Amino acid sequence: MAQTESYEISLTVNDRPLSTRIAAETTLLDFLREQGFIEVKRGCDKGDCGACTVIMDGKAILSCITLALQADGAKIYTVKSLGTWERMHPLQQAFVDYEALQCGFCTPGMLLAAKALLDSNPRPTREQIREAISGNLCRCTGYQKIVDAVEAVAKGAYR
Amino acid sequence: MSTDYAIIGKRLAGLDEKDKVLGNIVFADDFILPGMLHAKVFRATKASARLKRLDVSKARALAGVACVLTAEDVPHNESVKNVVGQTTEVGLLEAKHQVLVRERVRYWGEPVALVAAETPKIAMAALKLIEVEYEDLPAVFDPLEALKPSAPKIHGNNNVIASWKLRKGDVAKGFAEADVIVENTYRTPRQEHAHIEPESGVAWVDDTGVVTVRYAAQVIEHYRDIATVLGLPESRVRVIGTLIGGGFGGKEDVTVEVFLALLAWKTGRPVKLTYTREEMGYGRHKRHPYILKYKTGAKKDGTLVALEAEVVSDAGAYVYLSPWVLIYSTVHSTGPYLIPNVKVDARSVLTNNIMSSAFRGFGGMQMVVAYEAQMDELAARLGMDPLELRKKNFLKTGDVTASYQEITSQVRLEECARRALEALGEKSPGSARKKVGRGFACCWQSYGRMTYLHDTSSCWVNLEMDGSAVVRTGIPDLGGGQRESIRAVVAEVLGLKLDEVHVISTDSQVTPLSGTVTATRALYMSGNAAKLAAESVRQIIVEKAAELLGVRQEVLSLRDKTVYSREDPGKKLPLAEVIKQCLSQGKVPQSLNTFKAPFTEPITSDVIKDPVFPDFTFGAQAAEVEVDTETGEVKVLKWATAYDVGKAINLNRVEGQMEGGAAQGLGFGLMEDYLESDGLPLTWNLHDYLIPTSKDVPDIKCIVIQSESGKGPYGAKGIGEPSISAAGPAVASAISDAIGVRITHLPITPERVFFALSRSPAASSNPGLPGGKPRRSAP
Numbered sequence: 001m002a003q004t005e006s007y008e009i010s011l012t013v014n015d016r017p018l019s020t021r022i023a024a025e026t027t028l029l030d031f032l033r034e035q036g037f038i039e040v041k042r043g044c045d046k047g048d049c050g051a052c053t054v055i056m057d058g059k060a061i062l063s064c065i066t067l068a069l070q071a072d073g074a075k076i077y078t079v080k081s082l083g084t085w086e087r088m089h090p091l092q093q094a095f096v097d098y099e100a101l102q103c104g105f106c107t108p109g110m111l112l113a114a115k116a117l118l119d120s121n122p123r124p125t126r127e128q129i130r131e132a133i134s135g136n137l138c139r140c141t142g143y144q145k146i147v148d149a150v151e152a153v154a155k156g157a158y159r
Numbered sequence: 160m161s162t163d164y165a166i167i168g169k170r171l172a173g174l175d176e177k178d179k180v181l182g183n184i185v186f187a188d189d190f191i192l193p194g195m196l197h198a199k200v201f202r203a204t205k206a207s208a209r210l211k212r213l214d215v216s217k218a219r220a221l222a223g224v225a226c227v228l229t230a231e232d233v234p235h236n237e238s239v240k241n242v243v244g245q246t247t248e249v250g251l252l253e254a255k256h257q258v259l260v261r262e263r264v265r266y267w268g269e270p271v272a273l274v275a276a277e278t279p280k281i282a283m284a285a286l287k288l289i290e291v292e293y294e295d296l297p298a299v300f301d302p303l304e305a306l307k308p309s310a311p312k313i314h315g316n317n318n319v320i321a322s323w324k325l326r327k328g329d330v331a332k333g334f335a336e337a338d339v340i341v342e343n344t345y346r347t348p349r350q351e352h353a354h355i356e357p358e359s360g361v362a363w364v365d366d367t368g369v370v371t372v373r374y375a376a377q378v379i380e381h382y383r384d385i386a387t388v389l390g391l392p393e394s395r396v397r398v399i400g401t402l403i404g405g406g407f408g409g410k411e412d413v414t415v416e417v418f419l420a421l422l423a424w425k426t427g428r429p430v431k432l433t434y435t436r437e438e439m440g441y442g443r444h445k446r447h448p449y450i451l452k453y454k455t456g457a458k459k460d461g462t463l464v465a466l467e468a469e470v471v472s473d474a475g476a477y478v479y480l481s482p483w484v485l486i487y488s489t490v491h492s493t494g495p496y497l498i499p500n501v502k503v504d505a506r507s508v509l510t511n512n513i514m515s516s517a518f519r520g521f522g523g524m525q526m527v528v529a530y531e532a533q534m535d536e537l538a539a540r541l542g543m544d545p546l547e548l549r550k551k552n553f554l555k556t557g558d559v560t561a562s563y564q565e566i567t568s569q570v571r572l573e574e575c576a577r578r579a580l581e582a583l584g585e586k587s588p589g590s591a592r593k594k595v596g597r598g599f600a601c602c603w604q605s606y607g608r609m610t611y612l613h614d615t616s617s618c619w620v621n622l623e624m625d626g627s628a629v630v631r632t633g634i635p636d637l638g639g640g641q642r643e644s645i646r647a648v649v650a651e652v653l654g655l656k657l658d659e660v661h662v663i664s665t666d667s668q669v670t671p672l673s674g675t676v677t678a679t680r681a682l683y684m685s686g687n688a689a690k691l692a693a694e695s696v697r698q699i700i701v702e703k704a705a706e707l708l709g710v711r712q713e714v715l716s717l718r719d720k721t722v723y724s725r726e727d728p729g730k731k732l733p734l735a736e737v738i739k740q741c742l743s744q745g746k747v748p749q750s751l752n753t754f755k756a757p758f759t760e761p762i763t764s765d766v767i768k769d770p771v772f773p774d775f776t777f778g779a780q781a782a783e784v785e786v787d788t789e790t791g792e793v794k795v796l797k798w799a800t801a802y803d804v805g806k807a808i809n810l811n812r813v814e815g816q817m818e819g820g821a822a823q824g825l826g827f828g829l830m831e832d833y834l835e836s837d838g839l840p841l842t843w844n845l846h847d848y849l850i851p852t853s854k855d856v857p858d859i860k861c862i863v864i865q866s867e868s869g870k871g872p873y874g875a876k877g878i879g880e881p882s883i884s885a886a887g888p889a890v891a892s893a894i895s896d897a898i899g900v901r902i903t904h905l906p907i908t909p910e911r912v913f914f915a916l917s918r919s920p921a922a923s924s925n926p927g928l929p930g931g932k933p934r935r936s937a938p
Contacts, residue, residue, distance in 0.1 A: 038189040039182030041404075043355045044436040048845035051355050079182040092180040096172040099811035102819065103638025104179030105186065105356040105404030130853040137845065139354050139405050140638050141815055142822030143853040144861075 009072040013037060014081040022068050028054070028061075031068035032078070039079050039108050043137070050136030053109030054078050060116035062135075079108035082115065090158030091115055091150065100149035102140035110136045114150045124154055165718070166651045167873055168865075170811045173643030174658060175402065175636070187359035187375040187401045192429035195361065196225050198422050199282040200432070201272040201289050202442065203264040206511045206838025207298035207311070210260055210291065215272055217288040223281035226426045227289070228273040230261035233421060234390040237261075255314055256477055258388055258417055264293065265313055266476035266513050267838045268441030275422045275430050298511040300837055302450065302473040305508045313476055313509035320474055321482035323489040324766045325503035327561045333465025333500030337456030341536040345453065346904040347525045347887075348832035349473070350446035351439075351842075352518055353850045354638075356404020358443065359433035362419035365397075369668070370420050373399040377411040377637055378675040382667045384413055385420045396420065400665030403676075406637035407823070408517035411677050412444055412479055440843025444479055444516035445833050447472040447507070449488070451529035457537050461548040463498045466561075468529070470505035472522070475514035481507040484515070484522035486609065486762075490562045490771050491523035494530035495572055495603035496552040501561040511838045517677060519823065523604045524884040528905060531600040531888040535895065545892075546576055549601055564770035568805070568876065569866040572601050575801040576779035582799035582860040583783050589897075592788055595796070598892025599781035602884040605772035606679035606877025607756055607870070614756040616684035617671035620649055620692040621749035622700070624742070626720040626734040628653055630662045630692075633673035634685035639879060640812045641681040645689045647808050648872050652693035654717030654734075671751060679877030682808065683773070686872040687754040695750035703746065704737045774870050776881040778802030780821060780889040786897040791913030793829055793894060795855070800886070801862035805869025805876030814861040817882045822856045824886020829906050830855070 010019040013032065022031060029052045032040045040063055043051030047065035054063050055077040082089035091111050094100065101107045110133060117124055117132035124132065129150045130143070138146065152158065178184050203210075215227040230236045238256050260271045272289055276282040297311035304310055305318045312318060334340060360374020370389065372382075379398040386396040403410060415432045422430040434442060452469040470488055474481035489505045538545040553572045559565050580599055589595035608614040619631040630649050636642040642664050643657075650660045663670055673685040697717060704722040705712040714726045723731035741748050756773050783797035800821045807813040830849050834841040842848040867874030887905055894912065895901045900919045902911050 038185070041186070041356070042188065042433075043357070044845050046436060046844055046846065048436075049355055079180075083181065085177065085181060088177070088180065095180045096176045097170075099170075099172070099176065099809075099815050101176060101179055102640065102812075102815055103354070103356065103403060103405045104175075104184055105354075105638075107179050108182045111180065126858075134852045134854045137353075137355060137850060137852065139352075139407070139823065139850065140819045142818035142820075142851075142859055143856050144818040144859045145811070145815060147853065147858075 007069055009068060011071050011074050011076060013076045014078055024069060026068045027064055028066040028068045028071050029063040032063060037078050041105055041108060043105070050113065051106050051109045053112045053136060055112050055116055058119065060113045079111050082111065090153045094149040094153045094158055098145045098149035098152065100141065100145040106136060106138045110138065110146060118154060122154065126151055164651055166647050166657065168807050168810065171657060171809060173640060173646065175640065175643055184402050186356060186404050187373065188357070188433045190361050190373055192361060192363060195429040195431055196275040196277065196422070196426060197279040197282050198273060198275045198418065198430050198432035199286050200270050200418065200438065200442065201274065201286050203260060203269045203271050204267065205264050205293045205295065206267045207296045208264045208293035209296055210262055210264060211294050212292040213271065214290040217290070218274060218285040221281065221285050221288060223277040224274065224285045225277070225428065226275045226422060227285065228421060228425060230257065230259040232425065233258045233388060235388050238387060266511055267840060268513065273418050273422055275426055298838060300510055300512055302471050302508045302510055305510045313511065318509040319506050320478050320509055321485045321507040322765050323485055323505045325489060325492065325501050325561045326766050328500030330465045330467045330500045330502040334456045336458065336464045338459040339537060339540045340454060340456045341533050341540065342454045343532065343536065343903055345451040345529045345532060347449045347528050348827065348906050349448045350518060350827050350831050351833045351848055352407045352409030353845065353848065354405025354407055354409055357434045357436065357439055358410060358414040360415045360419050361429055361431045362423035363429035364423055364427060369395055369397050370424050371397045371399065372416045372419050373401060374416050374419065375403045375410050376400040376416065377403065377406045377635055377677055379633060379635060379665055379667045380672065380675065381413055381416055385417055388417050389420060389424055397668040400635040403635060403637040407519045408521065408677065409443060410637065411517040411675070414443060436845060437843045440833070440848070441513065441840045444475070444514045446518035447474065447481065447484055447515035447522065447525070449525040451525070453529045453533050455533040455537060457541065459541065461541055461543050461551045463496055463552045465500040466493055466498045468492055468503045470503065472507045473512060473515060474507045474509050475512045476509065477514040479514050479516035481515060483609070486771060487522035487605065488526055489767055491526045491603060492530065493561045495554050495570065495601060495777055497554050497558050498561060512835055513840065519880050520604065520883050521678065521880060527600055527602045527884050527888045528891065532891065532901060532903065535892055536901065549576065562767040562771060564772065566775065568774050569803065569868040570777050571803040571864050571866055572777045572779065574864060575777065575803060576601050578862045579779045579781035579799040579801040582862060583781055583797045587783060587785065587796050589785060594786045594788060594897040595783065596786065596893045596895070596897025597781070597783045598889055598896050599779055600885040600888035600892055601779045602881065603775045603777050604881035604884045605775050607683050607773035608678045608680055609771050610757050610759040610773060611761045613758045614674060614680065614684060615753050616673040616688040617751065617753045618673060618685060618688035618692040619671050619749065619751040620696050622696055622738055624735060624738055626738060627659045628655060630660060630689065631670040632662060632664050632685055632689060633667065633670040634681050635665045635676040637676045639816060640809065641676055644682050644686055644808045648686050648689045649693040652690060652697055654719065679880040682875055683871040683877050684754060684756065686875065688752055690872045691752035691754055692750045695752055696748050699741060699746060699748045700734065700737050703741050704732055707732060707737065707740060774876065776802060776876040776878060778881055778885060780885040782889045782893040784890060784893040784897055786894055786912060788898065788916055791909035791916070793907065793912060795825060795857050795890065798857050799860040799862065800882070801864060802878060802881055803864040803866050803876065804878045805871060806865050806867050806873040807863055808875060810863060813863055813878055816878045817861050818859045820882025821859055821886045822851050824883040825856060825890055826851045827905065828887030828890040830908065832906050
């Protein structure tokens with residue numbers, strides 16, 4: 001196998017600083033999962049399904065089609081940054097209350113796509129919610145309860 | 160009458176849901192073990208060929224490769240299963256499978272060799288070093304071609320691998336009495352499950368020599384298949400099922416587990432295998448495409464008098480569950496209607512396409528496309544309201560179906576259809592270019608496995624000394640919240656809170672076998688088993704408490720970890736105290752119970768003459784669409800789905816099933832088709848194979864009807880599969896209403912709409928459409 005170049009990168013994931021040497025072709029998804037952030041899911045590895053969504057410097061991005069090198073110096077947040085069992089993030093609480101999930105495999109990415117939307121547009125319409133999560137495929141729910149849950153948070157039901 | 164339940168029927172959040180939003184679930188691919196190898200599958204790139212040469216020596220020699228296995232290395236590479244109830248008419252009575260190709264490749268993507276290496280990259284590099292030469296063999300891809308005597312044979316000497324029939328009354332006499340007869344041929348697509356989690360697992364040999372596979376399994380009983388392939392006693396193979404990231408039948412047949420077990424057993428090291436998205440396309444079965452030739456006759460007043468149908472399903476290259484899927488098709492082929500004269504001939508035929516097998520709806524849902532379009536056509540021809548026509552013919556409780564099964568539960572079809580249509584509200588305005596139309600479809604779908612399979616489900620419940628409960632159930636959770644439903648049932652019976660019940664699930668050597676999470680049986684079977692076990696434990700407690708309190712057992716209730724008398728609430732004992740008293744006398748508050756489905760005799764004839772299913776779920780869906788007559792694009796504006804679920808264990812989850820089924824069925828109706836060109840797969844990625852996004856699915860109105868007449872716990876019926884069945888046909892009906900042309904080939908893509916419009920008489924008067932014939936025929 002051809003040897004590839006390697007680079008040193010430094011970034012934070014859920015505010016935890018990480019510095020490590022990586023092969024140039026390493027995707028951010030591979031990097032995060034190898035570092036133990038298994039809450040970031042691999043659904044297609046092609047940028048099609050959205051399961052690998054993380055927040056990078058405030059934007060929801062697909063970690064499977066982002067190189068780890070591109071995340072050098074970045075602040076990355078996964079779903080585990082949102083809340084805990086005792087103190088869930090409003091979106092997490094709403095997803096549970098509305099049953100805005102079934103198998104839960106798309107859920108980490110879906111929550112982060114919704115969070116990125118609300119961070120930039122706190123009062124989205126249902127159409128805007130549907131647009132913002134349209135890159136995150138869910139095969140279980142038909143999206144109804146996801147849109148309902150995000151809308152409930154946007155309307156202030158979880159403040 | 161409605162009983163006052165503490166938990167059942169409410170919108171209560173389960174514990175698994177919390178772990179899911181927190182990112183805590185360790186899905187199959189998330190699991191690692193020290194020293195774990197990574198596996199890849201080498202697959203054939205021919206649809207029909209003889210394997211002339213296979214050389215894995217260079218791959219084996221690559222540094223970091225631990226193991227390369229071919230068919231020669233598999234102890235029992237071939238298996239044969241008998242197909243029940245088939246006569247010699249069908250010829251091939253056995254379903255042959257091979258783990259790895261030994262000699263003959265029958266579909267593009269068939270597994271040829273397995274590699275395990277130190278890293279996924281090395282495993283990929285090893286695949287490229289495998290040398291293979293093929294000799295092309297004749298192939299057949301069209302199921303109708305495959306039926307011809309001259310067609311190449313995929314296995315044995317006959318491509319027909321199953322044949323089932325319905326025979327009731329005299330169809331010739333029936334059609335002679337008919338005032339109107341409608342004849343059409345319908346085609347349905349090869350749908351891909353497209354669950355978001357790929358097939359995945361990790362296998363290891365544990366410190367007692369047990370081959371253990373932790374994977375996303377809808378059927379943990381596959382430990383038996385693993386044992387057969389390895390030549391081990393079944394007691395030496397263990398399956399630990401994970402919470403599944405979506406299945407829909409895609410994780411029902413064997414996927415990664417046999418490969419994993421072989422590699423772990425050969426190397427003595429833990430091994431992980433996760434399919435790529437491409438591999439999910441060409442490496443795993445799909446929904447059967449069907450060709451449905453229907454002839455339906457009715458009298459002037461709308462009474463159905465006869466149905467004659469010929470049904471052909473494309474089984475693909477291996478038998479898998481095709482004969483059983485076809486039984487579902489045959490039984491459900493009449494629709495939920497009482498028809499005096501019925502003649503149905505259904506066949507499943509082998510081709511060199513990707514194999515077909517289980518997918519939500521399991522052969523029952525394709526039939527809805529035909530029987531509901533026929534009802535719409537009959538209504539149009541008779542000038543009747545389509546719901547009025549259906550109302551005249553709906554099955555009723557006590558009626559006997561054309562497969563000679565009496566309907567024992569309630570049939571609320573009229574209510575379902577009416578309420579779904581009402582829920583659409585006011586009709587949206589259209590325009591000259593964009594036509595708005597509405598349609599609906601009714602359906603029936605069985606729940607529970609076929610009764611001659613003698614299905615059972617077991618569950619164990621135990622009360623701890625503090626009154627909390629531990630449950631052991633083998634049922635897998637494929638994402639629908641099956642585990643949470645068990646928790647809810649046990650909590651309800653024992654008067655506990657949800658977080659006071661811990662459910663250990665899905666481990667073939669730890670949890671009592673509860674059967675598969677398939678056939679819409681999980682709640683019906685494992686829910687009943689959990690209820691039986693919890694009630695047995697409750698009885699132990701009540702007997703002891705009655706003795707201690709000096710009251711009759713019948714007046715005692717359990718709530719908030721207290722046993723109290725409803726007649727005299729002052730008479731009560733802490734649950735922990737009763738448990739202590741039980742234990743001190745050797746009476747352990749635990750119980751293992753088995754629920755048995757109704758048993759019937761094995762089918763002995765290919766004419767179905769006896770009951771096949773425990774019961775049916777009935778429902779309807781309605782849709783409003785806008786069709787762009789210039790581009791053929793269809794936009795779904797409104798949707799409503801209404802089912803009698805018997806009893807909702809958790810309203811949120813029932814609605815979730817209904818909404819998810821609607822969306823998956825909308826995909827089946829409008830956009831999903833796994834395309835192959837002479838066996839070569841064309842749509843293995845999610846940018847080629849499109850499934851509905853949040854922008855394709857409208858808001859869904861969900862109407863949950865609860866007759867409490869089902870055979871599940873608290874009168875529940877099953878909803879997992881029924882929820883998809885009416886969706887595609889409803890959208891097809893709405894499109895037909897919008898454009899005045901019926902499109903009989905699903906999915907109804909913009910191309911099909913466009914060509915259908917340009918062929919229709921209306922097209923010539925529409926300046927937006929090219930006149931005359933299309934340049935090529937509609938696909």
